[in-house]
Amino acid sequence: MIKLFVTDLDGCISEPFRTPNWDAINRIRELNIESRSLDIIPPLTICTGRPYPYAEAVAQWLDIKLPFVFESAGLFHWDGHRFETAINTENGEMEPIRQMKKWLTQEVLPNYPGVNLEFTKMMDAGIVGPDVKVIEKLHGLILEKVKNDYPGMEVHATDISVNTLMPGNDKLQGFKLLSKALDISFEQMAYIGDSSGDVPALKKVKMAFAPLNAKDIAKKHGVVIQKKSTEAVLEAYQKIIEYNKSAGETQS
Structure with missing residues (x-):
């Protein structure tokens, strides 16, 4: 059952x-x-x-x-x-997520009006927007960033969002x-x-x-x-x- x-x-x-x-x-x-x-x-x-x-x-x-x-x-x-x-969200374990949010906010999203950081998120760095092609482009940028700076972190995408998570x-x-x-x-x-x-x-x-x-x-x-x-x-x-x-x- x-x-x-x-x-x-x-x-x-x-x-x-x-x-x-x-x-x-x-x-x-x-x-x-x-x-x-x-x-x-x-x-x-x-x-x-x-x-x-x-x-x-x-x-x-x-x-x-x-x-x-x-x-x-x-x-x-x-x-x-x-x-x-x-995950303990208060002992520094989430620092890579905080750094990803900072990078997205300061260096990426200013170039993509209409795409926003999901500000209320506590455990992952998520972005959301209505343009599928823009989301696909950002997905590629985020995958490259994670590969270079935070190997092991997970990146998942939909047509309207990209989420970066701690491993597992x-x-x-x-x-x-x-x-x-x-x-x-x-x-x-x-x-x-x-x-x-x-x-x-x-x-x-x-x-x-x-x-x-x-x-x-x-x-x-x-x-x-x-x-x-x-x-x-x-x-x-x-x-x-x-x-x-x-x-x-x-x-x-």
């Missing part, structure tokens, strides 16, 4: 810089609420590279009551409004925190993601999905839903419910 369905945000629950499909959002929310009374429906949560405020807002749309992952590897607990991370502080780490907090194994989880940053988690969960708009690297590691973004998340949710229903019938 799948006991937890996890979704990425950008490219999955919604398309960046566009109004969400509210009909699909509402149905996903309804299924999440129904999970509290029907065992075959797993509850929903989020794993995103986006900062905490953005993730919290979407979690409220979807009536998510479970902990959720932000910045790939930070876990927010509603109970006590607690944050949990695998990626979405797989976020899933480990979720697994421990909820006492749910990877074999009891499903995930839908659309970019390279989702691959570490897609490779580990029991059921992995990618929307039609996903990057090819994500599609290689999950069942491709022949719909885009929000509609794909909804269809994946329905497939998981059918899987659980069949599993329950087999056991009975």
Whole structure:
């Protein structure tokens, strides 16, 4: 049985810089609420590279009551409004991230109006902007910077963002925190993601999905839903419910 369905945000629950499909959002929310009374429906949560405020807002749309992952590897607990991370953010361990933010702010982004540093991020150096070609160019610049100055750090990109992370502080780490907090194994989880940053988690969960708009690297590691973004998340949710229903019938 799948006991937890996890979704990425950008490219999955919604398309960046566009109004969400509210009909699909509402149905996903309804299924999440129904999970509290029907065992075959797993509850929903989020794993995103986006900062905490953005993730919290979407979690409220979807009536998510479970902990959720932000910045790939930070876990927010509603109970006590607690944050949990695998990296100590106060002992100098994050200095490479601070230096990357300084470089981006002072030397790179002034040349690219319309692209912004994700200022509220605590654990990675993230930039975001609506122009895919500009993001691709910046992705190349950041990869070169990391190769020369911070080998070992991870760089993940989507069509609208580039994130630089400390080694191993990626979405797989976020899933480990979720697994421990909820006492749910990877074999009891499903995930839908659309970019390279989702691959570490897609490779580990029991059921992995990618929307039609996903990057090819994500599609290689999950069942491709022949719909885009929000509609794909909804269809994946329905497939998981059918899987659980069949599993329950087999056991009975």
